Amino acid sequence: GQNIDQPTEMTATEGAIVQINCTYQTSGFNGLFWYQQHAGEAPTFLSYNVLDGLEEKGRFSSFLSRSKGYSYLLLKELQMKDSASYLCAAVDSNYQLIWGAGTKLIIKP
Amino acid sequence: IAGITQAPTSQILAAGRRMTLRCTQDMRHNAMYWYRQDLGLGLRLIHYSNTAGTTGKGEVPDGYSVSRANTDDFPLTLASAVPSQTSVYFCASSDSGTASGANVLTFGAGSRLTVL
Numbered sequence: 730g731q732n733i734d735q736p737t738e739m740t741a742t743e744g745a746i747v748q749i750n751c752t753y754q755t756s757g758f759n760g761l762f763w764y765q766q767h768a769g770e771a772p773t774f775l776s777y778n779v780l781d782g783l784e785e786k787g788r789f790s791s792f793l794s795r796s797k798g799y800s801y802l803l804l805k806e807l808q809m810k811d812s813a814s815y816l817c818a819a820v821d822s823n824y825q826l827i828w829g830a831g832t833k834l835i836i837k838p
Numbered sequence: 839i840a841g842i843t844q845a846p847t848s849q850i851l852a853a854g855r856r857m858t859l860r861c862t863q864d865m866r867h868n869a870m871y872w873y874r875q876d877l878g879l880g881l882r883l884i885h886y887s888n889t890a891g892t893t894g895k896g897e898v899p900d901g902y903s904v905s906r907a908n909t910d911d912f913p914l915t916l917a918s919a920v921p922s923q924t925s926v927y928f929c930a931s932s933d934s935g936t937a938s939g940a941n942v943l944t945f946g947a948g949s950r951l952t953v954l
Contacts, residue, residue, distance in 0.1 A: 733880060759940050760940055762942075764943075769948075770947065770948075771928060771945035771946060771947050771948060772881075772928070772943075772945050773945070774942045774943065774944075777940075777942065779940075816880070816881070818880070818881075820940050824940050825883075826881075826883070827880070828880030828881040828882070829880050830878055830879055830880050831880070
């Protein structure tokens with residue numbers, strides 16, 4: 730079956746760096762998304778990776794290794810507003826999105 | 839402000855009642871989607887629409903129906919609500935011609951539905 734695994738919850742300190750991991754098992758692969766979702770709000774797009782490597786976008790970076798079925802989201806210089814859930818979603822061979830349950834990130838002062 | 843509007847924001851409903859969740863977008867996106875989000879689970883696709891006049895079934899379509907009479911509106915109907923349909927429902931759209939997981943999704947703010 731198809732599966733996405735990511736940690737349920739993580740805690741980090743304001744100003745620090747945190748890495749949120751995501752492993753996926755899909756029938757075929759056509760890219761991986763990261764979305765951010767603040768409590769009670771809609772998910773919003775953060776990044777899309779289809780090729781191996783690291784893509785940097787300001788304080789956020791996303792990494793993909795297709796051979797390992799692995800991705801991570803790296804958040805630098807953490808701010809209190811980064812407290813949110815981070816959703817990982819892989820695109821399978823039929824271009825369907827397979828969603829992880831999300832990682833709740835708690836930022837402490 | 840361009841985006842997706844969902845209504846109602848929240849609703850408590852008796853089991854067996856009919857309910858329609860409304861979704862309207864003003865971005866002229868061709869593809870629209872309905873997801874449900876439950877604690878501990880990933881988003882699950884209920885129904886989708888590639889373009890006005892067409893709809894398709896997602897991962898969990900049973901008990902739900904949709905229509906797409908025009909580009910902007912994509913209502914979701916629960917014909918006879920059951921407690922297992924208690925969830926947060928998100929409408930989304932993408933600007934590609936077809937509903938595809940490789941497209942960036944824009945989500946509405948969600949509708950929290952409780953079925954008693």
